[in-house]
Amino acid sequence: MSVPPEEAAKDIFEVVPIIMREIRSVMRSKRPPVLTVPQYRALSFVDRNAGSSLLDVANHLGLTPPSTSKLVDGLIGHGLMTREEQPVDRRRLKLAVTDRGHKDMIAARQGTLAYLTDRLRNMDEGDREVIVRAMKALHLVFTGNPKIGERWG
Amino acid sequence: MSVPPEEAAKDIFEVVPIIMREIRSVMRSKRPPVLTVPQYRALSFVDRNAGSSLLDVANHLGLTPPSTSKLVDGLIGHGLMTREEQPVDRRRLKLAVTDRGHKDMIAARQGTLAYLTDRLRNMDEGDREVIVRAMKALHLVFTGNPKIGERWG
DNA sequence: ATAATTAGTTAGAAAGGCTAATCGTTAGAA
DNA sequence: TTCTAACGATTAGCCTTTCTAACTAATTAT
Numbered sequence: 001m002s003v004p005p006e007e008a009a010k011d012i013f014e015v016v017p018i019i020m021r022e023i024r025s026v027m028r029s030k031r032p033p034v035l036t037v038p039q040y041r042a043l044s045f046v047d048r049n050a051g052s053s054l055l056d057v058a059n060h061l062g063l064t065p066p067s068t069s070k071l072v073d074g075l076i077g078h079g080l081m082t083r084e085e086q087p088v089d090r091r092r093l094k095l096a097v098t099d100r101g102h103k104d105m106i107a108a109r110q111g112t113l114a115y116l117t118d119r120l121r122n123m124d125e126g127d128r129e130v131i132v133r134a135m136k137a138l139h140l141v142f143t144g145n146p147k148i149g150e151r152w153g
Numbered sequence: 154m155s156v157p158p159e160e161a162a163k164d165i166f167e168v169v170p171i172i173m174r175e176i177r178s179v180m181r182s183k184r185p186p187v188l189t190v191p192q193y194r195a196l197s198f199v200d201r202n203a204g205s206s207l208l209d210v211a212n213h214l215g216l217t218p219p220s221t222s223k224l225v226d227g228l229i230g231h232g233l234m235t236r237e238e239q240p241v242d243r244r245r246l247k248l249a250v251t252d253r254g255h256k257d258m259i260a261a262r263q264g265t266l267a268y269l270t271d272r273l274r275n276m277d278e279g280d281r282e283v284i285v286r287a288m289k290a291l292h293l294v295f296t297g298n299p300k301i302g303e304r305w306g
Numbered sequence: 307a308t309a310a311t312t313a314g315t316t317a318g319a320a321a322g323g324c325t326a327a328t329c330g331t332t333a334g335a336a
Numbered sequence: 337t338t339c340t341a342a343c344g345a346t347t348a349g350c351c352t353t354t355c356t357a358a359c360t361a362a363t364t365a366t
Binding site: 002003004005006007008009010011012013014015016017018019020021022023025037041061062109112113116117118119120121123124125127128129130131132133134135136137138139140141142143148 | 159163174277278
């Protein structure tokens with residue numbers, strides 16, 4: 001039986017915001033320290049791509065450069081990231097994650113994954129397989145990249 | 154082959170924020186009028202459940218009553234919702250969506266669905282079926298409700 | 307050399323979220 | 337029945353996130 005794209009879109013639009021709210025809520029509930037979802041995403045990205053510029057991060061997060069600048073300001077203020085000048089092109093920043101930033105990022109990830117894992121533990125195993133396949137397909141559609149998981153190194 | 158809950162959790166945590174960012178970005182890009190995701194969700198809920206109280210909406214959105222009060226204030230200020238007193242219990246509000254609120258909500262929904270549909274159009278049909286099944290399973294896990302789609306009336 | 311482009315920041319506004327305190331209404335118990 | 341407890345909603349005050357517009361500094365191209 002055929003599944004039109006409209007139907008899949010409807011279901012995604014219904015369910016994704018619900019899950020996202022849970023994720024946000026879990027990440028906010030850990031304290032201290034607190035990492036918001038964008039903060040976590042920024043740390044994670046720079047951690048994987050050492051020496052990223054501000055625009056690299058902005059593109060990855062889907063934020064404007066000013067918003068990203070403020071976000072990075074905050075992370076630096078909390079000692080989770082550093083901002084260096086590059087001799088090659090003095091306009092471009094060279095961002096890097098500090099040890100503490102790395103630790104906080106891992107902690108935030110673990111906390112959230114533990115929560116999600118717990119939610120998924122009692123479900124039908126076939127459903128979990130379907131979810132994994134769906135996430136891979138969606139990742140491809142929305143990023144052009146078929147591979148999930150580089151993020152986790 | 155067995156899919157442990159940890160793996161599904163990881164994939165969800167990777168992919169859901171990406172999709173959510175797209176949804177948010179599409180909803181923000183329509184103008185005028187602009188509806189944010191929580192605004193859309195509040196309108197949609199009240200539209201389906203005419204006469205809802207503020208707490209009903211707050212529970213649905215997962216927000217505190219004060220936050221919801223502000224959100225509703227904004228919607229009323231833009232002429233998208235009305236707030237009435239109930240004679241039965243004068244503490245409880247009776248919220249309702251105006252014609253314009255209904256129209257804006259439909260427009261926001263259509264715009265977002267059109268975007269998502271477009272993204273999903275060129276994918277393998279089997280993948281779409283997997284996505285639909287995954288969304289239903291996730292909806293059940295995160296809401297306790299197996300049924301998606303009441304939202305759309 | 308000067309103009310255009312690029313990277314990033316600052317300024318100012320709006321939205322969205324929280325907790326704590328308050329007000330009016332209703333329900334329950336002495 | 338009265339008085340107290342609980343409930344629904346708002347206000348006040350705070351902080352964060354995001355935007356757009358305007359700016360500075362550095363680099364590239366004409």
